[in-house]
Amino acid sequence: MSEVKTRKFVVQRFDPDVDQAPREQSYEVPCQRNWxxxxxxxxxxxxxxxxxxxxxxxxxxxxxxxxxNVDGVxxxxxxxxxxxxxxxxTVEPLSNFPVVRDLVVELEGFMEKLxxxxxxxxxxxxxxxxxxxxxxxxxxxxxxxxxxxxxxCMLCYAACPVVAxxxxxLGPAAIALGHRxxxxxxxxxxxxRNEIFRGEGTVFxxxxxxxxxxxxxxxxxPAAAINQAKFxxxxxxxxxxxxxxxxx
Amino acid sequence: MAxxxxxxxxxxxxxxxxxxxxxxxxxxxxxxxxxxxYILFDATGLVYLLAGLVALRVVWALGTGPEAWARVxxxxxxxxxxxxxxxxxxxxxxxxxxxxxxxxxAQPPRIGPAKPPPAPVILAGLYGAWIGxxxxxxxxxxxxxxx
Numbered sequence: 001m002s003e004v005k006t007r008k009f010v011v012q013r014f015d016p017d018v019d020q021a022p023r024e025q026s027y028e029v030p031c032q033r034n035w036x037x038x039x040x041x042x043x044x045x046x047x048x049x050x051x052x053x054x055x056x057x058x059x060x061x062x063x064x065x066x067x068x069n070v071d072g073v074x075x076x077x078x079x080x081x082x083x084x085x086x087x088x089x090t091v092e093p094l095s096n097f098p099v100v101r102d103l104v105v106e107l108e109g110f111m112e113k114l115x116x117x118x119x120x121x122x123x124x125x126x127x128x129x130x131x132x133x134x135x136x137x138x139x140x141x142x143x144x145x146x147x148x149x150x151x152x153c154m155l156c157y158a159a160c161p162v163v164a165x166x167x168x169x170l171g172p173a174a175i176a177l178g179h180r181x182x183x184x185x186x187x188x189x190x191x192x193r194n195e196i197f198r199g200e201g202t203v204f205x206x207x208x209x210x211x212x213x214x215x216x217x218x219x220x221x222p223a224a225a226i227n228q229a230k231f232x233x234x235x236x237x238x239x240x241x242x243x244x245x246x247x248x
Numbered sequence: 249m250a251x252x253x254x255x256x257x258x259x260x261x262x263x264x265x266x267x268x269x270x271x272x273x274x275x276x277x278x279x280x281x282x283x284x285x286y287i288l289f290d291a292t293g294l295v296y297l298l299a300g301l302v303a304l305r306v307v308w309a310l311g312t313g314p315e316a317w318a319r320v321x322x323x324x325x326x327x328x329x330x331x332x333x334x335x336x337x338x339x340x341x342x343x344x345x346x347x348x349x350x351x352x353x354a355q356p357p358r359i360g361p362a363k364p365p366p367a368p369v370i371l372a373g374l375y376g377a378w379i380g381x382x383x384x385x386x387x388x389x390x391x392x393x394x395x
Contacts, residue, residue, distance in 0.1 A: 014269045016266050016267040016268065016269075019269075021269065022269050069275055072250075072274075072275030072276045072280070072281070073275075073276065073281065074274075092272075092275070095250060095253065095271065095272045095273060095274045095275060096253050096257050096258055096271050096272070096273070096274065097257075097258045097271050098258065098259055098268035098269065098270065098271050099268055099269035099270075099271075100264075100266055100268055101266075105258075106258070106259070106260065106264065106268055108260035108264065109257075109258040109259050109260045110258060111260075112260055112261060143357040143358070144357075157258065158274060159274055160274075161273075161274065161277055161278075161283070161286070163253075163257060163258065164253035164254060164257055164271070164273045164274065164277070165253070165254050165257070166254070167254050167256035167257050167258075167259065183357060207286075207290075208350060208354075209282075209283070209286040210282070210286070210350060211274070211282055211283065211286070214282050221353060223350075223353075224353040224354060227350075227353070227354035228354060228355070228356045228357075230354075231354070231355075231356050232356060235359075
C-alpha cells in the first residue's frame, strides 16, 4: 500500500462566462508517493471538483498536452513527481498565453507562428517514386535529431521573456523546428527559411536568456537552435551580398 | 499572481469566440529562478555605460592639459572609483563566463564540410585567448612591452 500525504493545491480558475479575471481555488489532495502532478490534478477533477478544466492525454511525456506552471515554473505535469514539491503547490496555466478556461490556454497563436517557418521538407524538385527513397547517413541524422524531438508542449514559450513582450516573435519551438529542417540533408529550403529568419520578430529578437532550454522536458535545447539559426541567416545574407545569385 | 504580459502575446490574428484571460508574464521573471542571472547579465550594460563615460572624461582630461590629467588621475585613485572599477571588472568576468558557457552550443553543426571542434576545445580556446590578451595588456600597460 502506497504512503499517502495530503498536499494543498492552489489552482488558478477562470470561467469566461462568469469570471472577470482569474481567481484561485484550493484543494486538499491525498497524494500517493508515486504520483505525478497530473495525477493530483486528475484527482481534483475526478473526485473533488468536476468543473476544473485541463488538458492531458498520454501520461508519459510524449503528447505535450499537460504543460502548466507548477510553483511558477513551466512544467510537464505528467513528468513532475509530487514528492519533489512542497506541501502547498500552486498550479496555473502556462504564462505568455491567453487563458481559455482554468488551466487551458489558447494555442492558435502558436499554430500561426509554426506555419510561418515551413516545418516540412522543401524540395526544388520532388523526387519520383521510381528513383527510390532519400538515403540519409546516421551522421546526417545526428545533426538535426535533437531538434526533432520537440513535442510542442509550449513550456519554452511560457518561459521566454521575449515571447512575453514581443508578440511578433516566432518563439523557441517554431524556430527550433524550422532550423531542424534547415539541417536535414533531404531538405532544400534553407535559403527560403533563412529569409524568414532574417525578418522582424525572428531569430535576432532572441536575447539568449536560455530559459526555453532550461524548462524543455525533452532536452531539445531550442536556445541552441535559435542561435545556430542566427549564424545560418547571417551566412545566407552575406552570400546574397557578395556572390552572384546568392551563391545558388 | 504574475504581471501582465503584452496583451497580444501568443494571441491568434483572428480572435476566437471565447473570451480569454490576458496572458501573464513568466511567474519567476525577473528576479527569481534562472532569470536572475539573465537580468544581471543585461544590467551589466549600465556598468559599461558608466565605465564608458569615465573613459571619455579621462580622454577629455588628457586633451585639456597636464593639470587636468593630474587632477583626473588623483580623482581616479579615490576609493569610490576603485570600487566602481572592481564592480566593472566583476561585471566583465560574469558576462565573459556566461557568454563562454553558452557559446559552444550556438555553433552550427557544420560550415560547409567543416565541423566545429568539440565544446571543451572551443572553451579552452576562448579562455586561452582571454588569459593571453589579459597578459598582453598587462605587459603593455606596465611598460614591459614598448616601455
